[in-house]
Amino acid sequence: MARDTLHGIPPPPPRNSARTAAASPVAAGAGRAEAVLARLAEADPDPKAGxxxxxxxxxxxxxxxxxxxxxxxxxxxxxxxxxxxxxxxxxxxxxxxxxxxxxxxxxxxxxxxxxxxxxxxxxxxxxxxxxxxxxxxxxxxxxxxxxxxxxxxxxxxHEPVIAVDTHVFRVSNRIPLAPGATVDAVANGLAMAVPERFKDGAHIWLFRHGRDTCTARKPACMRCPVADLCAWPGKEV
Structure with missing residues (x-):
């Protein structure tokens, strides 16, 4: 995936990583959030490198x-x-x-x-x-x-908080992980839905997923690693 700057922070050096999308059953509620983050973590196990x-x-x-x-x-x-x-x-x-x-x-x-x-x-x-x-x-x-x-x-x-920007807000409402009408509502929902072991990297995983795959206008559903976990009615299948 693209590795451009993240909130203006220079990107870490490029590294090789294999992207996998193992199959799993569709999850719901908090279980869906755990399943989605587990999948994104598998594809990008060291999101804060550098x-x-x-x-x-x-x-x-x-x-x-x-x-x-x-x-x-x-x-x-x-x-x-x-x-x-x-x-x-x-x-x-x-x-x-x-x-x-x-x-x-x-x-x-x-x-x-x-x-x-x-x-x-x-x-x-x-x-x-x-x-x-x-x-x-x-x-x-x-x-x-x-x-x-x-x-x-x-x-x-490494405080276990999940910042919500436009990408995280969109992904959280679309899949959905923690739906909400406001940034605070989504941030509070993610704090409850995301397991502790994923909170340190959750912002980067969700940010990159929203920026590179689950985009605002033309989400790349056909190559999305969590498409089978997504309940969005507009999902391309």
Whole structure:
């Protein structure tokens, strides 16, 4: 499958992996979520290969930059920004105006620059300059919502939370795994439906599945590794 940037985070080095789609009976409810994640995990057993090297502060800022922007652009701009700074203190020294100038290509530059400065100041005053390890604490930071906090906590600290972006939201409602009308409803449903052993990698598996296979307009049902587990009425068979 394609290995482009994930929330603006540079992809890990390519690795060889055999994609398998072993047959299994159709599951329902929480059992379906377990069966789907087991199948995706079998095809991609090490979804976070290379991501453990990511600095938590850089990751947090990169995810903030990724709102309403494409991954490759965010990755390039994050690289330019962090070529100049390394930590929250450095970000404050760089200043809001200069940050806004550097990040302009990602869109919403002024508001994002303002939040980067504010969250940097909060990290210094409330957390000794370090990114807190829990998503609940991260959500206290300016400009950091639930998805940004959970992506960062999961990738940087392996907190067993499942961030819900547009891909995860679509897959969760379509198969369905944890149907819901809002991001919070889907995130809460996934937290209950997904077994603990799959929670660390669930966001990446579902993100990649939605991006590469279960796409919005033309889902590739004929090559989907979990097609037999999917109850979507529009499924191509």
């Amino acid at each position: 991501f453990d090297r990511t600095d938590p502060f850089r990751l947090l800022v990169t995810v903030l930059l990724s709102a309403q922007s494409t991954g490759p652009t965010v990755s390039r701009i994050a690289e330019a920004l962090f070529a100049r700074v390394r930590d929250p203190a450095g970000m404050l020294d760089l200043g809001e105006a200069r940050i806004a100038e550097i990040i302009r290509p990602v869109g919403l530059g002024p508001s994002k620059a303002r939040n980067i400065v504010k969250l940097s100041a909060t990290l210094i005053s409330a957390f000794g300059g370090a990114v807190p390890r829990s998503s609940a604490e991260m959500r206290r930071l300016p400009g950091i919502g639930r998805k940004s906090a959970e992506v960062t906590a999961n990738f940087a600290f």
